[in-house]
């Protein structure tokens with residue numbers, strides 16, 4: 035069989051999923067939702083291919099609209115994800131389930147915001163993390179490392195400087211987006227600052 039469907043008999047995995055679910059339903063203040071977790075196993079030759087890419091999204095991903103997350107069996111990836119990192123990987127995908135629900139699955143919410151939030155809340159960010167090309171965060175041709183790392187740095191700054199409440203008010207209103215260009219307008223409304231000005235705050239701090 036390719037995968038097991040939650041609930042399964044992996045006690046540690048179940049515990050991690052339950053705790054994360056509680057944590058994020060609390061953060062977003064929405065009810066605990068039911069979702070499925072499919073644990074898949076990866077053939078060694080595929081894994082060796084992926085190991086060279088070493089990006090989280092090849093070993094775990096979420097399909098929030100269908101309320102399913104897919105996670106590679108820990109045994110298959112133990113040499114690159116220790117117990118702690120593996121838990122963060124699961125938490126990251128669970129953040130996606132709740133965050134997408136929170137913005138009512140609006141497709142214009144930028145990826146850097148979803149990925150940044152997932153990295154920040156799951157504890158995947160490295161302390162003092164810097165991102166090369168952070169200044170390209172709002173560009174249309176944004177690079178994957180900027181989506182993940184840059185997004186995380188931006189969200190961390192927003193939440194730690196201006197608080198959870200403001201962030202959630204801003205994020206919640208993104209459910210009404212009719213194009214991704216409107217993000218900056220909604221940002222301005224809640225933060226009373228241009229989104230690029232806030233990015234410059236971060237870039238300025240990094241250059242100190």
Ligand SMILES: [Zn+2]
Pocket residue numbers: 091126127130148149152
């Ligand atoms: Zn993600």
